[in-house]
């Protein structure tokens with residue numbers, strides 16, 4: 177059973193189409209990154225999945241239930257980390273958690289949840305108003321984990337966190353995924369989802385412009401990289417050797433540095449061997465893969481769908497997997 181399935185899901189506000197004909201399937205147990213720049217429609221989609229907003233057309237199922245007709249069945253099984261979670265400043269972290277447990281009529285042990293989210297007993301006793309942003313996010317995640325949800329929906333969980341906080345959040349997501357929880361992780365920063373997500377979907381102006389694994393997306397825009405080699409002698413004497421390697425699209429020499437543009441990842445090792453065979457001494461080398469940021473920019477500003485890889489073809493993970501196997 178799919179954890180989330182949307183069919184033609186659309187939401188308009190007057191003239192504005194916030195979510196446009198969204199077809200998306202997220203399998204049980206997946207960690208799915210839902211990416212898009214500010215205003216792309218991520219929160220609106222989440223709101224429709226949780227029945228906080230009604231679709232203009234189309235439908236969605238969550239954990240097999242209709243998101244609008246069976247919302248009462250869905251909400252006890254879903255943990256939500258809302259965007260911009262606010263604490264009650266004078267209440268302790270532990271009280272927040274106890275409140276969430278009472279509200280859900282759950283039987284969780286607050287200590288166990290505090291430990292899972294990495295809040296110490298001393299932290300839990302302090303007023304949440306004194307918490308850092310990272311601690312607030314951990315507390316909010318703990319509240320979302322009450323009653324062991326089957327699906328965890330996190331709206332921008334890493335926004336405002338420092339690199340350490342982001343890493344902690346990613347570890348937490350992974351740990352939950354290892355327990356079998358499906359995670360729907362919305363973010364406008366590609367880097368934040370890269371380390372934790374099995375697949376990502378990219379939303380731009382309400383439309384799904386790509387769905388794939390990060391590697392799959394990178395490959396679909398060419399899988400390019402640049403390789404910079406610092407040689408012991410003048411690089412222009414080795415231009416032709418590098419140019420002769422299959423998968424190398426461009427080579428430039430400057431002083432002792434040879435800069436190679438690569439289309440095929442296999443070419444990286446071949447360049448090194450070819451230069452070595454030609455008598456060059458490599459002092460240093462650096463490889464820059466296509467940056468994920470540039471990939472994201474291509475997807476969101478550079479004209480929509482990736483050539484040869486429409487979202488329609490890959491919105492279904494089974495289809496994506498069979499494509500990857502080919």
Ligand SMILES: Nc1ncnc2c1ncn2[C@@H]1O[C@H](COP(=O)(O)OP(=O)(O)OP(=O)(O)O)[C@@H](O)[C@H]1O
Nearest residue numbers: 189192194212213214215216217218219220221364
């Ligand atoms: N209740 C509303 N009334 C009118 N327009 C809305 C409403 N909710 C959202 N929108 C508009 O719909 C579009 C999508 O907004 P949404 O909040 O879903 O985007 P988002 O991807 O979550 O962005 P962010 O990361 O900034 O939260 C935006 O243009 C927003 O202004």
